[in-house]
Amino acid sequence: MPLSPxxxxxxSFAEIETPALVLDLDAFERNLVAMxxxxxxxxxxxxxxxxxxxxxxxxxxxxAHGAVGQCCQKAGEAEVLVAGGVGDVLxxxxxxxxxxxxxxxxxxxxxxxxxxxxxxxxxxxxAEAAARNDVTLDVYVEIDVGGRRCGVxxxxxxxxxxxxIARSNTLRFAGIHxxxxxxxxxxxxxxxxxxxxxxxFAARNTVERLSHAGLKCEIVTGAxxxxxxxxxQSGIWNEIQAGSYIFMDADYARNRQAxxxxxxxxxxxxxxxxxxxxxxVPDRAIVDAGHKSAAVDSGMPVPFRREGVIYTxxxxxxxxxxGDPIAMPHRGDSLLLIPGHCDPxxxxxxxxxxxxxxxxxxxxxxxxxxxxxxxxxx
Amino acid sequence: MPLSPxxxxxxSFAEIETPALVLDLDAFERNLVAMxxxxxxxxxxxxxxxxxxxxxxxxxxxxAHGAVGQCCQKAGEAEVLVAGGVGDVLxxxxxxxxxxxxxxxxxxxxxxxxxxxxxxxxxxxxAEAAARNDVTLDVYVEIDVGGRRCGVxxxxxxxxxxxxIARSNTLRFAGIHxxxxxxxxxxxxxxxxxxxxxxxFAARNTVERLSHAGLKCEIVTGAxxxxxxxxxQSGIWNEIQAGSYIFMDADYARNRQAxxxxxxxxxxxxxxxxxxxxxxVPDRAIVDAGHKSAAVDSGMPVPFRREGVIYTxxxxxxxxxxGDPIAMPHRGDSLLLIPGHCDPxxxxxxxxxxxxxxxxxxxxxxxxxxxxxxxxxx
Numbered sequence: 149m150p151l152s153p154x155x156x157x158x159x160s161f162a163e164i165e166t167p168a169l170v171l172d173l174d175a176f177e178r179n180l181v182a183m184x185x186x187x188x189x190x191x192x193x194x195x196x197x198x199x200x201x202x203x204x205x206x207x208x209x210x211x212a213h214g215a216v217g218q219c220c221q222k223a224g225e226a227e228v229l230v231a232g233g234v235g236d237v238l239x240x241x242x243x244x245x246x247x248x249x250x251x252x253x254x255x256x257x258x259x260x261x262x263x264x265x266x267x268x269x270x271x272x273x274x275a276e277a278a279a280r281n282d283v284t285l286d287v288y289v290e291i292d293v294g295g296r297r298c299g300v301x302x303x304x305x306x307x308x309x310x311x312x313i314a315r316s317n318t319l320r321f322a323g324i325h326x327x328x329x330x331x332x333x334x335x336x337x338x339x340x341x342x343x344x345x346x347x348x349f350a351a352r353n354t355v356e357r358l359s360h361a362g363l364k365c366e367i368v369t370g371a372x373x374x375x376x377x378x379x380x381q382s383g384i385w386n387e388i389q390a391g392s393y394i395f396m397d398a399d400y401a402r403n404r405q406a407x408x409x410x411x412x413x414x415x416x417x418x419x420x421x422x423x424x425x426x427x428x429v430p431d432r433a434i435v436d437a438g439h440k441s442a443a444v445d446s447g448m449p450v451p452f453r454r455e456g457v458i459y460t461x462x463x464x465x466x467x468x469x470x471g472d473p474i475a476m477p478h479r480g481d482s483l484l485l486i487p488g489h490c491d492p493x494x495x496x497x498x499x500x501x502x503x504x505x506x507x508x509x510x511x512x513x514x515x516x517x518x519x520x521x522x523x524x525x526x
Numbered sequence: 527m528p529l530s531p532x533x534x535x536x537x538s539f540a541e542i543e544t545p546a547l548v549l550d551l552d553a554f555e556r557n558l559v560a561m562x563x564x565x566x567x568x569x570x571x572x573x574x575x576x577x578x579x580x581x582x583x584x585x586x587x588x589x590a591h592g593a594v595g596q597c598c599q600k601a602g603e604a605e606v607l608v609a610g611g612v613g614d615v616l617x618x619x620x621x622x623x624x625x626x627x628x629x630x631x632x633x634x635x636x637x638x639x640x641x642x643x644x645x646x647x648x649x650x651x652x653a654e655a656a657a658r659n660d661v662t663l664d665v666y667v668e669i670d671v672g673g674r675r676c677g678v679x680x681x682x683x684x685x686x687x688x689x690x691i692a693r694s695n696t697l698r699f700a701g702i703h704x705x706x707x708x709x710x711x712x713x714x715x716x717x718x719x720x721x722x723x724x725x726x727f728a729a730r731n732t733v734e735r736l737s738h739a740g741l742k743c744e745i746v747t748g749a750x751x752x753x754x755x756x757x758x759q760s761g762i763w764n765e766i767q768a769g770s771y772i773f774m775d776a777d778y779a780r781n782r783q784a785x786x787x788x789x790x791x792x793x794x795x796x797x798x799x800x801x802x803x804x805x806x807v808p809d810r811a812i813v814d815a816g817h818k819s820a821a822v823d824s825g826m827p828v829p830f831r832r833e834g835v836i837y838t839x840x841x842x843x844x845x846x847x848x849g850d851p852i853a854m855p856h857r858g859d860s861l862l863l864i865p866g867h868c869d870p871x872x873x874x875x876x877x878x879x880x881x882x883x884x885x886x887x888x889x890x891x892x893x894x895x896x897x898x899x900x901x902x903x904x
Contacts, residue, residue, distance in 0.1 A: 151602050151899075154903075154904050165626070167903050199842055221842065227529075241803065241814075244814075244857065244858055248543070266806065267857055269857065298812050299806060300806065329841060423622060424622070426620045426644050428670060428676065428678065428679075434620075436619075439821065440903065443817065444823055463707060464599065465619065479622065489817075491842050492817040492818055492842060496873070496874075497903070521529075525545050525819055525875070526530060526532055526546070
């Protein structure tokens with residue numbers, strides 16, 4: 149049976165059932181414009197990461213603002229994006245297994261599809277899938293630029309993989325994937341700058357060796373919201389993959405800019421609207437949003453514009469607010485929580501409740517957008 | 527567009543796509559039998575918590591083994607359970623707001639429906655919803671027995687609420703809800719025993735005061751998998767709400783029994799099957815299951831029967847395995863992970879891949895069960 153959505157278009161803000169994933173359309177649109185202006189001013193390609201939003205509605209708005217396409221992590225996400233009208237998708241991940249590779253290859257009949265490799269067997273398997281499905285796949289060599297996750301070592305190992313790709317009849321060597329995940333949430337600009345300088349050195353060295361081997365590296369792709377200005381200014385990357393900029397989670401807001409002030413390039417546009425179901429004592433209120441409404445892997449959700457009120461101790465379906473009794477909400481009140489980490493929070497919900505004029509007196513639901521690729525794990 | 531399921535019934539274990547939520551049917555059935563034997567031997571009612579499994583398929587099997595019905599946390603979960611054939615559902619939570627209460631009241635036309643209150647407004651609102659829908663609702667007074675979450679103070683406050691319920695024409699005072707959540711994961715039996723003794727004192731005192739006020743407390747309900755033996759043996763509770771016993775997560779396995787050995791009453795039956803997509807160096811392998819496949823709020827997933835291999839550093843769609851190079855799996859291998867916390871892990875998936883003979887040579891997919899109430903947040 150289908151589950152009830154938390155709201156319907158046209159309803160007032162007060163009519164939204166809790167908990168709900170609320171998108172402040174005004175702030176979201178300002179974030180879209182801010183990143184479009186930045187990337188256009190710097191002449192850099194933007195390929196936003198759809199793992200943040202899992203929504204063709206959002207992908208198409210990013211593309212309308214100049215993005216070249218989308219990134220994603222899973223074959224299932226790519227399927228949802230292509231079905232929703234996205235024509236250019238890069239899976240920024242190693243895809244292992246014939247069934248998944250065949251799914252990507254089938255998509256390549258109607259869209260430009262890229263994937264990453266970091267092992268010779270990955271090249272062979274991708275080539276076979278492309279051949280079985282009579283398509284060409286774009287293949288990027290992923291190099292480990294400091295994240296110590298996937299990726300081949302920069303330099304000669306990457307060149308050998310690129311040569312194997314270039315030898316294939318069904319693959320196109322498209323460039324290198326150089327993403328430094330752990331640099332995104334380093335708090336000071338100095339730490340982030342040093343990490344991205346090291347990553348840039350590895351990427352530049354790899355591009356030069358590829359060139360010596362006669363291989364043109366068309367695209368150097370990577371970067372996230374936390375470091376995108378550094379990759380952009382490096383002159384090494386020519387495509388950035390920032391995803392979280394549209395939403396701005398609480399954790400990114402803890403990063404510091406060059407002058408030591410919080411990272412404020414983008415606005416908080418995504419919230420979990422929670423309702424108070426119990427207030428047993430004046431300094432404790434219990435909300436209906438716990439682990440199943442808001443991810444806590446990067447810290448607790450932060451109550452929005454509720455000074456003195458702290459969200460703590462989530463259970464599956466409860467969150468405990470503690471703090472100043474004067475500021476504490478009452479039973480039946482609702483409040484906005486800034487998710488600690490937007491990406492896994494979005495993945496818990498089926499709908500974006502898109503609100504116009506969120507912080508004003510006429511706040512109303514303008515649209516419901518499905519989180520169409522929620523749970524696209526394979 | 528519907529997402530691809532990770533397997534089909536009849537396939538071999540090796541054909542399951544990763545990541546997938548795998549249920550070991552044999553261990554699951556032994557857990558069902560073990561809890562049925564325990565509750566029957568002790569003459570205590572079992573009302574398992576459906577927030578763990580979100581599946582009518584599992585609920586009906588629990589009821590076939592003697593459970594009196596189900597618990598859940600949300601109106602949407604109750605709707606899924608009743609639609610799936612469950613006739614007796616207790617929402618172990620305060621439900622605030624006319625729309626949600628009307629949904630519960632409508633369900634009460636075809637099933638026995640209970641809910642909890644801890645505030646006089648909750649009694650009034652539930653009575654109004656029952657009257658609007660021409661039904662009777664079972665109402666339990668939730669008392670705070672030490673969890674410091676929801677609940678009225680034990681004793682006179684609870685009696686006043688019960689009197690208000692009893693005065694209503696549309697509500698039935700069904701008993702008290704006395705659940706000590708934070709006791710579930712206290713590691714030593716002594717800590718858990720002390721917490722449940724205190725909870726029992728508060729519950730007994732409340733029942734006696736209710737009796738003095740002329741109110742019969744038919745049911746004292748509470749307990750979880752971590753403490754269910756203690757509540758059962760107390761003589762105070764007559765209904766236990768254990769949910770996790772069917773699955774046994776990694777965190778419950780860290781609890782200790784009276785003799786200091788790990789809690790082994792139930793077997794690990796639920797796993798996330800993860801695939802290795804990259805192995806950049808001998809002591810590091812990257813799997814395709816991260817935050818969006820396995821909840822980490824109670825600690826990292828634990829590789830099953832992979833001594834020397836540790837799951838660490840999850841990203842949205844990556845998990846990093848580190849440890850002994852000899853024991854480390856290879857690119858393309860799959861491995862079972864015991865979730866740190868089953869309930870929010872189940873909620874990330876759309877399907878249980880139910881495997882017969884999981885650890886033997888003929889392991890195969892016997893059924894796919896939908897996680898039907900996944901994302902039932904409101």
